[in-house]
Amino acid sequence: MFRAPMSEDQDELLRLYGQMQRIRRVEEECARAYAQGKIGGFLHLYIGQESVGVGAIAALRPDDYVIGTYRDHGLAMAKGMPARAVLAELFGKATGCSQGLGGSMHLFDAEHHMLGGYGIVGGHIPLAAGVAYASKYQGNGRVTLCFFGEGSVTIGSFHEALSLAALWKLPIVFICENNEYSMGTPLARSLSLEDVSQKALGYAMARDRFFARDVLEVKARIGEAVTRAREESEPTLVEVRTYRFRGHSMSDPGKYRTPEEIEAQKKLDPLQKARDALVAVLGEEKLAALDAEIEAETADAVKHAEEAPEPSPDILEPTTYVGEFAR
Amino acid sequence: MSREIRYREALREAIAEEMERDPRVFIMGEEVGRYQGAYKVTEGLFDRFGDKRVVDAPIAENGFAGIGVGAAMVGLRPIIEFMTWNFSAVAFDQILSNAAKVRQMSGGQFSCPIVFRGPNGSARQVGSQHSQSMEGFYAHVPGLKVVAPAFPRDAKGLLKAAIRDDNPVCFFESETLYSMKGEVPDPSEGDLLVEIGKANVCHEGSDVTIVSWSRITHVALEAAKLLAAEGISAEIVDLRSLRPLDEETILESVRKTHRAVVAHEGWPYGSVGAEVVDRIQRLGFDDLDAPVLRVTGMDVPMPYNARLEQHCLPQPAAIVSACKKVLYLE
């Protein structure tokens, strides 16, 4: 069968599909491991939202920064963290990105400029502005992407950070991943408006708003904001409409939405959409081969996490202070 | 060569010298620049270093404390000034959940070299919301260092050390100390650094140990004079650092006097003073001839009324009385 040669876009789509599929498979394995009691604490999955993080981070340079909330596995992987380091961290192992001290909600990777996931809703947004502040101070041309849910928009730290970022013209893109629910609370019961990007208006900040159904569109639209940050040192608030297919966390009874609603959303799955588009050009075989490769990588990462050693109590004091412990 | 300078000038010298030495250091806070500082600590710095390094922030403590934390994580050395520590309450999350945690959460990959500083404790009749001693909240937190100097020399040396420290340091000053003069070595004699974590015996004695810090060290000095007039020799251990705590200097003094009184301005419940008492009784039990007593601020919100305010604050007479009690003279 004749196939048209791949365009640059298709090349990129294939690459981004691979990233999204890697995240999806790791998240599914996390859910399984959690059910088996191998992962403790809170676990917030990114399933359904992969196109946001993957598309947005594809618009970055490697030395740009990413900061997010506890829903951070996908962001960390898109920024370059290997699946082994993610899973080992979730299993609480010494080979995890944070030596097993951070867990699911706190994935940090200094090498890849992943500046962490944070557990206090909105609390990381001023910190992200500070990272952008440092980039401007140092003149290193780096851009910071700060991810958060629409639940962050109701807390003060969001507003202080946007206010200061606009005032001081910081090179940052604030990305609100609006997945319609803040835990069990739908948008309409947490905000007085439907268009979250309007919050930028009060700070005279540029804004954008779109659905995350096409990962390449996410890349292009966030790319505009990244350019604005890098070239004009101006912040942007971008509301990306998305949907999480799983519960808020693993303990979510999910009574606040109907199975029909979730099924309808799954039909719009950006990951499946990307795969379908690629199959149309490359054929099912090629995609199946890529999926199999990802399957093997994922299995390897799970095996690694299972077999990795536990961290020793010896690391507790040196990771609390630089130098001698202050007691 | 030593000169007499004020506590606020000592702080200013420390900031200026460190900014001169290290281009990564900047100071940010409300009115620190053009206004020259709400308490004039930063007077002249804006003209000298410009708006990149002396940054006037709007009223957004959570926002600019967070900006400091993020900037510290990626290579800068911010000094964040709180107009007073009372207002740090709205930035508490940034200090507690971010500054004190990034090192641990990242498995040691990131650290947070930042100084949070400002005046702490009572001023004069500024009422309950503006009179709080906040150091206890911060000393409670692993990952933070906490210092509270009483003298200009220590203020300068500790602030310079705090700016150079690779950890977040909470630096507690006092409005009532800003104008106090004291001997501070001339900058020509070289860098004045006071090691964080070392207490100082600022008054020697043999009958009873008084442990104190910040403004109350001066109250303790007055008490020591009153005690001396009655033939009682008090030794004062000025802690300077509240975390880490210099156990050794405290215990050494108690080994000599066998009696201790801990005096501080903040509330008694679960305070740094309680921590000091725990360490003395636990580590120095055999050296003690009496239970350790505390003289603290009263366990109520600070009243506005001038007399009641003084009633709530530790006075020399209260320290004298506590010392006599541990000597079984009262």
Ligand SMILES: Cc1ncc(C[n+]2csc(CCOP(=O)(O)OP(=O)(O)O)c2C)c(N)n1
């Ligand atoms: C300050 C604070 N309050 C409450 C919580 C508990 N909490 C964790 S996530 C969450 C909902 C946040 O929803 P959203 O911002 O929409 O993000 P999403 O989980 O959908 O990604 C809440 C209430 C918290 N972590 N921090």
